[in-house]
Amino acid sequence: MGTAKPTHDDEGAQHEESALETARRQLERAASIVDVDDGTIERLNHPERVQRVSIPLKRDDGTIEVFTGYRAQHDSVRGPFKGGLRFHPGVTEEECIGLSMWMTWKCAVMDLPFGGGKGGIVVDPKELSTDEKERLTRRFAEELRDVIGPKHDIPAPDMGTGPQEMAWFMDAYSMQEGETTPGVVTGKPPVIGGSYGREESPGRSVGIIAEQAIDYYDWDVNETTVAVQGFGSVGAYAARYLDDLGATVVAVSDVDGAIFDPTGLDTQDVEDHDARPGMVSGYDAPHSITNEELLELDVDVLIPAAVGNVLTADNADDVQASMVVEGANGPTTSAADEIFQERDVPVVPDILANAGGVTVSYFEWLQDINRRQWSLERVHEELRTEMLKAWDAVREQVDERDLAWRDATYAVALSRVADAHDSRGLWP
Numbered sequence: 001m002g003t004a005k006p007t008h009d010d011e012g013a014q015h016e017e018s019a020l021e022t023a024r025r026q027l028e029r030a031a032s033i034v035d036v037d038d039g040t041i042e043r044l045n046h047p048e049r050v051q052r053v054s055i056p057l058k059r060d061d062g063t064i065e066v067f068t069g070y071r072a073q074h075d076s077v078r079g080p081f082k083g084g085l086r087f088h089p090g091v092t093e094e095e096c097i098g099l100s101m102w103m104t105w106k107c108a109v110m111d112l113p114f115g116g117g118k119g120g121i122v123v124d125p126k127e128l129s130t131d132e133k134e135r136l137t138r139r140f141a142e143e144l145r146d147v148i149g150p151k152h153d154i155p156a157p158d159m160g161t162g163p164q165e166m167a168w169f170m171d172a173y174s175m176q177e178g179e180t181t182p183g184v185v186t187g188k189p190p191v192i193g194g195s196y197g198r199e200e201s202p203g204r205s206v207g208i209i210a211e212q213a214i215d216y217y218d219w220d221v222n223e224t225t226v227a228v229q230g231f232g233s234v235g236a237y238a239a240r241y242l243d244d245l246g247a248t249v250v251a252v253s254d255v256d257g258a259i260f261d262p263t264g265l266d267t268q269d270v271e272d273h274d275a276r277p278g279m280v281s282g283y284d285a286p287h288s289i290t291n292e293e294l295l296e297l298d299v300d301v302l303i304p305a306a307v308g309n310v311l312t313a314d315n316a317d318d319v320q321a322s323m324v325v326e327g328a329n330g331p332t333t334s335a336a337d338e339i340f341q342e343r344d345v346p347v348v349p350d351i352l353a354n355a356g357g358v359t360v361s362y363f364e365w366l367q368d369i370n371r372r373q374w375s376l377e378r379v380h381e382e383l384r385t386e387m388l389k390a391w392d393a394v395r396e397q398v399d400e401r402d403l404a405w406r407d408a409t410y411a412v413a414l415s416r417v418a419d420a421h422d423s424r425g426l427w428p
Ligand code: NAD
Pocket: 202, 229, 230, 231, 232, 233, 234, 235, 253, 254, 255, 256, 273, 274, 291, 305, 306, 307, 308, 327, 328, 329, 330, 354, 357
């Protein structure tokens, strides 16, 4: 790293940055690229609404505990709010606002008729029984009932929640409304209006976008090597998609470590972390390496798909990959981003690459409204079409304005949101 370090923002400071600070900084940067009215930027710096609720829960032993929940609704100029509900002890109001802003850009870059939302409960779900989780989820649905709905705000699973929580949430809402309302949440089990292909969609979109990027740089996919950090829901599907295309996936990892085979791993044979924890790092591969070493492998494409802030000012100079495609949300700190730009290492951002999740959520919402389920083949086909449309819009900005991929992506998203604000104007 040597002399590079002082010129880049300190990594320690990066870790301290809250999701809201990151979101505001990104908005400021996007505003410097796109010609947008200051008043619109000021509006976008604030959420439209944040609902804070107290959720009383009767524990299995009969005692009462009160949990705090939030729903942040950032911007609805293009349509209802959309975004996850997480059950996690680290949930804060600020985090929900920041993440809801990211959702606004993610929906806009995909040209979905949604704005950003995010919410959650400050709770460790591992400390609750299944019955307690059900009671908590149902009561949360009731507390939020006034501010959500298929035309207002459509939550989805996030950290600590999944199809079961969405099913309880939808049932509670439907009971109170007096009619079955599947479109109030997405990520439900298919038997009650969930979409086929929802689970694999973020990883699949990472694969589709990586495929386009490989093609953009005129690389032969059959000679492209790939390393994936985090062989979970996103990483495993991305790795398998690229493996199926002919790329050589040389390394994958889970929280315990990474496996490396320079001749290529059989990604179908490696079980993902969710299926059986420990099976990735425990897989019989020629080399076991650390997660840090995986990030610095000499590969063509690096896909960080585990957690945020793994590519930092401390390791960005040692990353040997020719391109980074972000699978996780926020895996690259802004300091690392700057280093990659100086080193001409393209970084294709999260809000484009992993947007397959919210896109198939949109498909689920359409299916619910129309009361007609799509086949898996149709979901895959339409997802590909939407991803290519978004890719083309971003690529055009890269080519025409010589922007980095992240800047081009934010430029597309912010222009769409700002144009919508401009057209609708401000209610006096
Ligand atoms: P997951 O829990 O299914 O998988 C995460 C994987 O990363 C696991 O293999 C786990 O062992 C590994 N991991 C966890 N902590 C790690 C660490 N510190 N170092 C290295 N590996 C670690 O999670 P997921 O749903 O695949 O989500 C991964 C990322 O993608 C997150 O940033 C998430 O916010 C983002 N994302 C998920 C979705 C979705 O719908 N699942 C959509 C968009 C973005």
